[in-house]
Amino acid sequence: MQKLKEIELPITKEEIVRLRAGDEVLLSGIVFTARDQAHKRLCECIEANKPLPININNSVIYYCGPTPHKKGKPIGSCGPTTAKRMDEFTPVLLSRGLSAMIGKGSRSKEVISAIKKYKSVYFIAPAGAGAYLAKKVKEAKIAAYPKLGPEAIYRLKVKDFPAIVGIDSKGRNIYEN
Amino acid sequence: MRRIKAKEIENKVCEAALKANFELRKDVLRSLGIARNKETVPIAGKMLDILIENAKIAKKEKLAICQDTGMVVVFCRIGSKAQIIGDINEAINNGIKTAYKRGFLRKSVVRDPLKRTNANTNTPCVIHYDIISGNKIKIAVMPKGFGSENSGAVKLFNPTATEAQIKEFIISKVKEAGSSACPPVVLGIGIGGTLDKAASLAKEALLRQIGSRNPKKHIALLEKEILYALNKTGIGPMGLGGKTTCLAVNILEYPTHIAGLPVCVNISCHALRSAEVII
Numbered sequence A: 001m002q003k004l005k006e007i008e009l010p011i012t013k014e015e016i017v018r019l020r021a022g023d024e025v026l027l028s029g030i031v032f033t034a035r036d037q038a039h040k041r042l043c044e045c046i047e048a049n050k051p052l053p054i055n056i057n058n059s060v061i062y063y064c065g066p067t068p069h070k071k072g073k074p075i076g077s078c079g080p081t082t083a084k085r086m087d088e089f090t091p092v093l094l095s096r097g098l099s100a101m102i103g104k105g106s107r108s109k110e111v112i113s114a115i116k117k118y119k120s121v122y123f124i125a126p127a128g129a130g131a132y133l134a135k136k137v138k139e140a141k142i143a144a145y146p147k148l149g150p151e152a153i154y155r156l157k158v159k160d161f162p163a164i165v166g167i168d169s170k171g172r173n174i175y176e177n
Numbered sequence B: 001m002r003r004i005k006a007k008e009i010e011n012k013v014c015e016a017a018l019k020a021n022f023e024l025r026k027d028v029l030r031s032l033g034i035a036r037n038k039e040t041v042p043i044a045g046k047m048l049d050i051l052i053e054n055a056k057i058a059k060k061e062k063l064a065i066c067q068d069t070g071m072v073v074v075f076c077r078i079g080s081k082a083q084i085i086g087d088i089n090e091a092i093n094n095g096i097k098t099a100y101k102r103g104f105l106r107k108s109v110v111r112d113p114l115k116r117t118n119a120n121t122n123t124p125c126v127i128h129y130d131i132i133s134g135n136k137i138k139i140a141v142m143p144k145g146f147g148s149e150n151s152g153a154v155k156l157f158n159p160t161a162t163e164a165q166i167k168e169f170i171i172s173k174v175k176e177a178g179s180s181a182c183p184p185v186v187l188g189i190g191i192g193g194t195l196d197k198a199a200s201l202a203k204e205a206l207l208r209q210i211g212s213r214n215p216k217k218h219i220a221l222l223e224k225e226i227l228y229a230l231n232k233t234g235i236g237p238m239g240l241g242g243k244t245t246c247l248a249v250n251i252l253e254y255p256t257h258i259a260g261l262p263v264c265v266n267i268s269c270h271a272l273r274s275a276e277v278i279i
């Protein structure tokens, strides 16, 4: 059994290159949620050369559309959604300095080569365990696209958020081990 | 005739929808525990532990088991001696609406499949009606997540197809789905009838208790064989490897036409959620 690596976000390039597919990590710091519609909008901004509503550089994106939060709780149930639906948008975001992603499931060849090219990393979070992961989120604020409801971009402060390295900066893929 | 007010149906549907989203079915939880004890791959064991812990937290804090609180499928069986006062369609949909609002559940239903504006109510739901004997109404509410829903398939086999071909088709669908369907999965399979009948049987099969078997011996055997084969694939919880890929295979069958053999597999993730009420 490997020992858990604790990682403070933003993650540095040195830390990224040390990670191997299959490593278990605990993430603490800031992540931004974004799923289908937010990705589409971010990439439209980039294409039109408009400023992005969030700073992508050195950031982590979490593919997640949480349930609404109750009074007094930062967030509702908040597990990962299927990453491959974001594949067509990911290489562009990586080229803009996105350092890591968190989601579930495998990625396309194009994404894997972009991960290698930009020395980034793709983490997998336990899927269908949204109530468990809600406990790891300490703060949540809407950062962009509030009209999208669950698909808005939220800025989350997480503490000891459990994840596994799915694809590392050398392009090694846990699903092919 | 027994008179039942639509409002009562609405309230019960609301209760059932909340329960389904917060409390993992006992049979599902039990089977996760059994799988946990048998699992030998460390990462798989850890994932199963997280799922069991997740179910506990969800129930205690009344938090959705999974953030994809689904599109809701309702099976409504109305006793022929029950008379409904009011509009039952409206009652069921209102019950779901209230539950999703009150329970802080995610609204995932879009009004139009192509224009895709969120309805913000998580309705309409998909309702299957049936008439049964007696004077009661039995309603099962099943919020269905789409990671796994998208992984299902229908195949219209030739009537001469072998059981081996059917098995291969079903196993290939689970393999293709991989981690997207959030394994360990539960399979609902409909065999026979028409295209639509096979599909609704597949969905209904997911309501059957885990651990139960189809009363027909040859079908029960098929269930067992598919389950065994799937747990040999090594896909494992979350697709990260392990012995636990499938918790149960439930098949419902129906007579069919001499020229056909429809087979539908409806995949459910480990977050197989449903709750039943009897009015």
Ligand code: SF4
Binding pocket: A079, A080, A081, A127, A128, A129, B066, B067, B068, B069, B144, B145, B146, B147, B148, B149, B180, B181, B182, B269, B270, B271
């Ligand atoms: S497939 Fe099931 S467990 Fe996975 S995200 Fe969807 S609803 Fe949740």
